[in-house]
Amino acid sequence: MNNSPNVVDLKVLKQACKNCGLSDLCLPLGVSAEELEALERIIDRKRPLQRNEHLYVAGDRMTSLYAVRSGSVKTYTVTNDGQEQITGFHLPGELLGLDAINGGLHPCSAKALETTSICEMPFEALEEVSQRIPALQHQLFRIMSREIQADEHFMMLLGKKSSDARLAFFLLSLSTRLGARGFSHKEFYLTMSRNDIANYLGLAVETVSRLFTRFQNAGIVHVRRKLVTIERLEPLRQIAGVHRIQERCQPENQDLPPLQPPLI
Numbered sequence: 001m002n003n004s005p006n007v008v009d010l011k012v013l014k015q016a017c018k019n020c021g022l023s024d025l026c027l028p029l030g031v032s033a034e035e036l037e038a039l040e041r042i043i044d045r046k047r048p049l050q051r052n053e054h055l056y057v058a059g060d061r062m063t064s065l066y067a068v069r070s071g072s073v074k075t076y077t078v079t080n081d082g083q084e085q086i087t088g089f090h091l092p093g094e095l096l097g098l099d100a101i102n103g104g105l106h107p108c109s110a111k112a113l114e115t116t117s118i119c120e121m122p123f124e125a126l127e128e129v130s131q132r133i134p135a136l137q138h139q140l141f142r143i144m145s146r147e148i149q150a151d152e153h154f155m156m157l158l159g160k161k162s163s164d165a166r167l168a169f170f171l172l173s174l175s176t177r178l179g180a181r182g183f184s185h186k187e188f189y190l191t192m193s194r195n196d197i198a199n200y201l202g203l204a205v206e207t208v209s210r211l212f213t214r215f216q217n218a219g220i221v222h223v224r225r226k227l228v229t230i231e232r233l234e235p236l237r238q239i240a241g242v243h244r245i246q247e248r249c250q251p252e253n254q255d256l257p258p259l260q261p262p263l264i
Helices: 011-017 023-029 033-043 122-132 134-160 163-180 194-201 207-215 233-240
Strands: 054-056 066-069 073-078 084-090 109-112 117-122 187-189 221-224 227-232
Touching: 011 066, 011 117, 033 122, 066 122, 066 134, 122 134, 163 187, 163 194, 163 207, 163 233, 194 207, 207 221
Parallel strands: none
Antiparallel strands: 054 109, 066 117, 073 084, 073 109, 187 227, 221 227
16 A cells, blocks of 8 residues: 555545445546545535436536435436436436547436436536546546446346336345445335336336336335335346446446446
8 A cells, every 4th residue: 555645545535435426537546635625626526406306408508427325316318209208217326428538418307206316527628627637537437437347238128128127137236325324235225216217218107107016016026106116026027138247437336246248
């Protein structure tokens, strides 16, 4: 271990910041105290969003990237006939706004599913800091690459998977992503509605409800309103048609082995 006084003790940082959405940008890098302070100076911890409050809407000018510190957010577009199409659910430790970097405008809207804490990083300031901290720039590229992979695999899921495989894959996604941030990977609340899940997976809401009942009757999951308990992971993986799923963040929880391919 480097005992130099200007190097941050990563063990201390990880304990203090383990639930911070920005940990992906700084903790794995072994940054110096001065570099960490430079990153810290540009971060704006916004007031919490309330349920159904927008972080941004489609067409807004892109000025910042956002990290979910706590809570959850859904992103969606509106189709030509006025219907909402959900494009993703974002959990603690995940970034929002990456899809707006190219065009400079947000192509979708982001709405809080519950009371949600957000950190804002002005993009111009982040670019300037990342030029001075090459490891930070590299980490941003890695995050963007993971997002592209996630989109590719989700499109494959919608194109080739059966309805039960879609829901199983979705539950595995939530399990792995939450487990990677130190939350329970076997018991969690669904902050999104059944309608939202159905919309996202391209299914009828009646199909989603029927599949939850089928999974519960098979002893794979137990559902109490919005609380889901995964009773048996392996059958869920078999239904999803995957053996392992590589998640956006590698889980530190040894009870949850990494899964492939990348998740939604």
